Amino acid sequence: MISGNQHRTSLFFxxxxxxxxxxxxxxxxxxxxxxxLDEIRRIFASIGLDNPSGQVFTDAEILNSSESREFIISDPxxxxxxxxxxxxxxxxxxELPTIEALQRSLSENVAVKFVFISENPGTVARFMESNNYxxxxxxDRRALAASSNAVEKYPTAYLVSPKGxxxxxxxxxxxxxxxxxxxxxxxxxxxxx
Numbered sequence: 001m002i003s004g005n006q007h008r009t010s011l012f013f014x015x016x017x018x019x020x021x022x023x024x025x026x027x028x029x030x031x032x033x034x035x036x037l038d039e040i041r042r043i044f045a046s047i048g049l050d051n052p053s054g055q056v057f058t059d060a061e062i063l064n065s066s067e068s069r070e071f072i073i074s075d076p077x078x079x080x081x082x083x084x085x086x087x088x089x090x091x092x093x094x095e096l097p098t099i100e101a102l103q104r105s106l107s108e109n110v111a112v113k114f115v116f117i118s119e120n121p122g123t124v125a126r127f128m129e130s131n132n133y134x135x136x137x138x139x140d141r142r143a144l145a146a147s148s149n150a151v152e153k154y155p156t157a158y159l160v161s162p163k164g165x166x167x168x169x170x171x172x173x174x175x176x177x178x179x180x181x182x183x184x185x186x187x188x189x190x191x192x193x
Contacts, residue, residue: 037161040161043184043188044167047181047184049159049181050168051168055149055150056165056166057082057166059071060072060140062141062144063141064136064138065128065137067139072138073160076164077109077162078110078162079109079111079159079160079161079189080112080159080160081099081102081157081159081160082113083112083115083157084140084145084149084151084154085115085117085154085156086117086154087124089155091172092154095174095176096114096131096133096135098175099114099135101176101177105177105182109189110185110189113136114135115139115146116138116139117151118140118141118146119141121141155171155173155174156170157169157170
């Protein structure tokens, strides 16, 4: 026969086991996106792409190529490459073909946007058309998005996570078609998704 003390001890033990199981299940199923982001940041830092200043990307509603208002990060479930630059910028002109190559090689889980700063819509449309560029672009006519993201040098690029966190920021010319970069992107997508 079980005494009252043994019964209470058994109930206490059972409750404790149930509590620990609930905590374990909650821990396993919780959103571990910060840990994933840290791992992804380490991957990019290993190839020299990081965000040493801790600059955070600030989304903004600006004009898209159809001249309707849209947020730069239009798909919150995707990573987004955001490139700030101008059609008259020699480094941007050199970089755009590699951005085109990057866009072609990415999965649907990664969006690419080129944000033209302080430019006339017609000038940008002619520039994109004459060079056969298909990268989605936006117009930051008053440089508000550029200013809120501390863009001082063209081109400046960000990789932003689905949670809106900055993975890295790069200022200046970069070859976005580099196979090492593409491999890092693939590794990051495997970690996230």
